[in-house]
Amino acid sequence: MQSKMKESDPILEVENLSASTDNLPILKGVSLTVYPGEIHAIMGRNGCGKSTLSKIIAGHPSYNITNGHIKFLGENINSLEPEERSQSGIFLGFQYPIEIPGVSNLEFLRVSTNARRKFLNKEELDTFDFEELVKEKLEIVKMDHAFLSRSVNQGFSGGEKKRNEILQMALLEPKIAILDETDSGLDIDALRIVASGIKKISNAQTGIILITHYQRLLDEIEPNYVHVMSDGQIIKTGESDLALELEKKGYEWTDNFIKET
Amino acid sequence: MVNENLVKDVVKEPYKYGFVTDIETEKIEKGLNEDIIKLISQKKEEPKFLLDFRLKAFKKWQKMKEPDWAALGYKKIDYQDIIYYSAPKQKEKISSLDEVDPKLLETFDKLGIPLTEQKKLTNVAVDAVFDSVSIATTFREELAEHGVIFCSISEAVKNHADLIEKYLGTVVPASDNYFAALNSAVFSDGSFVYIPKGVTCPMDLSSYFRINSGDSGQFERTLIIAEESSSVSYLEGCTAPMFDTNTLHAAVVELIALDDASIKYSTVQNWYAGDEEGIGGIFNFVTKRGKCLGKRSKISWSQVETGSAITWKYPSCLLLGEESVGEFYSVALTNNLQQADTGTKMIHIGPKTKSTIVSKGISAGNSKNSYRGLVKMGTKATGSRNYSQCDSMLIGDQASANTFPYIKSQQPNSEVEHEASTCRISEDQLFYLQSRGIEFEEAVSMMVSGFCRDVFNQLPMEFAAEADKLLALKLEGSVG
Numbered sequence: 081m082q083s084k085m086k087e088s089d090p091i092l093e094v095e096n097l098s099a100s101t102d103n104l105p106i107l108k109g110v111s112l113t114v115y116p117g118e119i120h121a122i123m124g125r126n127g128c129g130k131s132t133l134s135k136i137i138a139g140h141p142s143y144n145i146t147n148g149h150i151k152f153l154g155e156n157i158n159s160l161e162p163e164e165r166s167q168s169g170i171f172l173g174f175q176y177p178i179e180i181p182g183v184s185n186l187e188f189l190r191v192s193t194n195a196r197r198k199f200l201n202k203e204e205l206d207t208f209d210f211e212e213l214v215k216e217k218l219e220i221v222k223m224d225h226a227f228l229s230r231s232v233n234q235g236f237s238g239g240e241k242k243r244n245e246i247l248q249m250a251l252l253e254p255k256i257a258i259l260d261e262t263d264s265g266l267d268i269d270a271l272r273i274v275a276s277g278i279k280k281i282s283n284a285q286t287g288i289i290l291i292t293h294y295q296r297l298l299d300e301i302e303p304n305y306v307h308v309m310s311d312g313q314i315i316k317t318g319e320s321d322l323a324l325e326l327e328k329k330g331y332e333w334t335d336n337f338i339k340e341t
Numbered sequence: 342m343v344n345e346n347l348v349k350d351v352v353k354e355p356y357k358y359g360f361v362t363d364i365e366t367e368k369i370e371k372g373l374n375e376d377i378i379k380l381i382s383q384k385k386e387e388p389k390f391l392l393d394f395r396l397k398a399f400k401k402w403q404k405m406k407e408p409d410w411a412a413l414g415y416k417k418i419d420y421q422d423i424i425y426y427s428a429p430k431q432k433e434k435i436s437s438l439d440e441v442d443p444k445l446l447e448t449f450d451k452l453g454i455p456l457t458e459q460k461k462l463t464n465v466a467v468d469a470v471f472d473s474v475s476i477a478t479t480f481r482e483e484l485a486e487h488g489v490i491f492c493s494i495s496e497a498v499k500n501h502a503d504l505i506e507k508y509l510g511t512v513v514p515a516s517d518n519y520f521a522a523l524n525s526a527v528f529s530d531g532s533f534v535y536i537p538k539g540v541t542c543p544m545d546l547s548s549y550f551r552i553n554s555g556d557s558g559q560f561e562r563t564l565i566i567a568e569e570s571s572s573v574s575y576l577e578g579c580t581a582p583m584f585d586t587n588t589l590h591a592a593v594v595e596l597i598a599l600d601d602a603s604i605k606y607s608t609v610q611n612w613y614a615g616d617e618e619g620i621g622g623i624f625n626f627v628t629k630r631g632k633c634l635g636k637r638s639k640i641s642w643s644q645v646e647t648g649s650a651i652t653w654k655y656p657s658c659l660l661l662g663e664e665s666v667g668e669f670y671s672v673a674l675t676n677n678l679q680q681a682d683t684g685t686k687m688i689h690i691g692p693k694t695k696s697t698i699v700s701k702g703i704s705a706g707n708s709k710n711s712y713r714g715l716v717k718m719g720t721k722a723t724g725s726r727n728y729s730q731c732d733s734m735l736i737g738d739q740a741s742a743n744t745f746p747y748i749k750s751q752q753p754n755s756e757v758e759h760e761a762s763t764c765r766i767s768e769d770q771l772f773y774l775q776s777r778g779i780e781f782e783e784a785v786s787m788m789v790s791g792f793c794r795d796v797f798n799q800l801p802m803e804f805a806a807e808a809d810k811l812l813a814l815k816l817e818g819s820v821g
Contacts, residue, residue, distance in 0.1 A: 138772075163775045163776075163779055163781065166775070166776050166777055166778035177773070178767075180770055180774070182791025183787050188774075192774075192778050192779055
C-alpha cells in the first residue's frame with residue numbers, strides 16, 4: 081500500500097530496522113515510509129516496541145541499531161546525534177515529558193527554537209523577539225503565559241506537560257513529528273486543544289506519526305494509515321477503518337496476523 | 342553508546358590560567374622557624390606588636406596538630422619544604438603604576454584584570470596580589486574621597502596601625518585552628534578595607550590573588566571593617582599556574598560589621614585543580630569568618646568553588662548583635678580527583694538573629710564533595726531562626742557527595758530548619774534537551790546552572806555570568 085507511487089519524495093523511510101538495548105532485541109525489522117502531508121497512526125500493545133521506534137528515530141543513545149536504517153529526506157541518519165536530528169526537523173513528542181528543575185521553560189524554548197533556526201539559516205531570536213513568537217504559539221495550545229516562567233515541566237499536570245510538548249512542536253516547525261501517546265492522560269477538552277493544535281501546525285509538507293491506544297484521538301485527527309505493531313514488528317497496515325476495527329475487536333484479534341505473516 | 346563516544350571526542354579545555362610569569366623574584370630560604378618569621382616581619386618593616394602577634398601564633402601552631410576530621414585524603418604536607426615569602430623584584434618604593442614591572446601588569450591583563458589607568462575596570466576597584474605582595478590597588482583616590490580605605494594589608498599596617506592592632510585576630514584568633522595559626526605566623530599580604538560610618542561604598546571592591554611560584558605557599562590575610570550604617574560588596578578571585586607539585590594556600594579572612602552595617606563577600610575560587618590523574622593542584626585551607634557585632638548588622642558569604650585539589654573552607658558568621666543576619670550561599674564543584682570539604686558555621690549568640698544557608702555541591706569524575714555545616718543556637722539566642730538547604734548533584738557514577746549537618750541548640754525558643762536532597766543528571770533529561778536541538782554540552786551546563794540558580798542569583802551580575810561559564814568549562818567532557 082505504501083509502495084504506490086507518490087509525487088514527492090518521502091520525508092521518512094524506516095527500512096527493515098532492527099534494534100536492541102542491553103543485547104535484548106526490541107525491534108525486529110520495521111519498515112515504514114512517510115510522505116509529505118501524511119498522517120500515520122501506530123497502535124499496539126504496551127511493550128510492542130512503539131515507543132522504542134519513536135525514540136530510535138529521535139536518536140536515543142540507549143538503543144543500538146543492529147540492522148536496517150532510517151532515512152530522513154533521503155539521507156541516512158543512523159549515526160546522527162539527537163540534537164542534529166531535531167535541528168534538521170525531526171520532532172518527538174514524549175509520552176512522559178521530562179522535568180528539568182531550575183531551567184526556565186522560556187529559556188529552554190528559546191535555546192531550542194534558536195538551534196532549529198540556526199540550522200535553517202534563519203536569524204536567531206533575542207529574548208524580546210522570542211517573546212513575540214512564543215505568545216503567538218501559546219494561543220495554539222491555549223496555554224497561559226505563566227507557564228513560561230516555571231521550570232521545564234516541573235510541577236506541570238499531565239495535561240500541561242502534553243500541551244507544553246505541542247508548544248515545542250509549534251515553535252520548532254518540524255518536517256516530521258512523532259507523537260508518543262500525546263493523548264494519554266488528557267481529559268476531553270485538553271484532547272481537543274491538543275488535537276486542534278497538531279492540525280494547525282501540520283500541513284501538506286509535513287508528516288505525522290501518532291502513537292496511540294485510543295480511537296478518540298483518531299476521531300479528531302484522521303490518519304491516512306494505521307499500523308499495528310506486535311513484538312517489534314508491524315504486523316498489519318490498513319487505512320483509518322483498521323483502527324475502528326481494532327477498537328471493536330481488541331489486540332487479541334491482531335494475534336492472528338502474526339501467524340499470517 | 343553514543344554519549345560515551347561523544348564525551349571521548351570532546352577536547353578538554355585546558356586550564357586557561359595555568360601559565361607562569363617569568364619574572365625575577367626575591368625568595369627567602371625554605372622552612373619555618375622564628376628567624377624566618379622575624380625575617381618576614383623585617384622585610385615588611387612591621388611594628389613590634391605585629392611581630393609579637395606572629396611569634397605568639399607560631400608558638401601556638403607548634404603545639405597544634407593538623408586537623409584530620411575532614412573527609413579529605415592527601416599526602417602529608419612538609420611545612421619545612423615550603424618557601425614562606427616570595428615577591429617579584431621591583432623598585433624599593435613604587436609611587437605610581439608606571440613603575441610596576443610591565444610583566445606583572447601583563448600577567449593581570451592576561452587574567453582579565455587590567456590595572457592600568459587606561460584599561461582598568463570601570464565599576465570595581467581592584468587590589469592585585471602576586472605571590473606574597475600586593476602589586477597595585479586601583480581607584481584609591483576616588484575611594485578616599487568617601488573616606489573608604491582600600492589597600493594592601495601591609496600598607497594598612499604602616500598607615501593605619503591603630504585599626505590593625507584593634508581588629509586583627511579578633512574574629513579568627515591565632516589559636517582558632519592549625520591553618521589559622523600558621524597564617525597568623527607567616528601571612529604575607531592581602532587586602533584591607535575600612536568603610537566609615539554611614540558610607541555606602543560607591544563601587545564594588547575586589548581582590549585578585551595570583552600564585553605564581555611553585556614552591557612557595559600563599560598566606561594572605563584580609564580584614565574588612567564596616568562601621569555603623571555602612572555597606573560594601575567585596576569580590577575575590579584566585580588563579581594559579583599548573584605545576585605538578587602541590588602548593589599550599591592558607592588564608593584568613595576576617596569581617597567585622599557594626600550596627601546596621603552590611604558586608605557582602607563573594608568569591609570565585611579557581612585555583613589550579615591538578616590534572617586528571619590528580620597530579621599537582623593547590624591545597625586550599627582557608628578560615629573565613631565574619632562577626633556581626635552590631636545590632637541589625639548583616640554578613641553574606643557567597644562562594645563558587647571550582648578549583649584546588651583540596652578545599653577545606655567554612656566561611657562562617659558569629660551573630661552577636663540583636664537581629665543580626667548571616668548568609669551563606671555556596672556552589673562547590675569538583676571533578677576528576679578533586680576533593681572538597683566545605684560549608685559554614687552559623688553561631689547564633691544574640692537574640693532574634695537569623696541565618697540562611699544554601700549549599701549546592703556538584704561532584705563529577707572521581708571527585709569527592711562534602712558539605713559540613715554547624716548551626717548553633719546559644720542560650721541567649723531567643724527568637725532566632727536558621728534555614729538550611731543542602732543539595733548535591735552527582736554526575737557520572739564514580740563521584741561521591743556527603744552532607745554533614747551539625748545542629749546544636751541551647752535555646753528552646755529558636756527554630757532550625759534543614760532540607761537536603763541529592764540528584765543526578767539522568768540520561769533521560771539529557772536526551773530530552775538534546776531531542777530539542779540543544780547540544781550535549783550545553784544541555785549539561787543548562788542543568789547545572791539551573792541547579793545552582795539560587796546561589797548565582799546572589800552573586801554580583803558580572804560574577805554570575807562568569808561563574809556560569811566557569812562551571813560549563815570545568816564540566817566539559819565529564820558526563821558519560
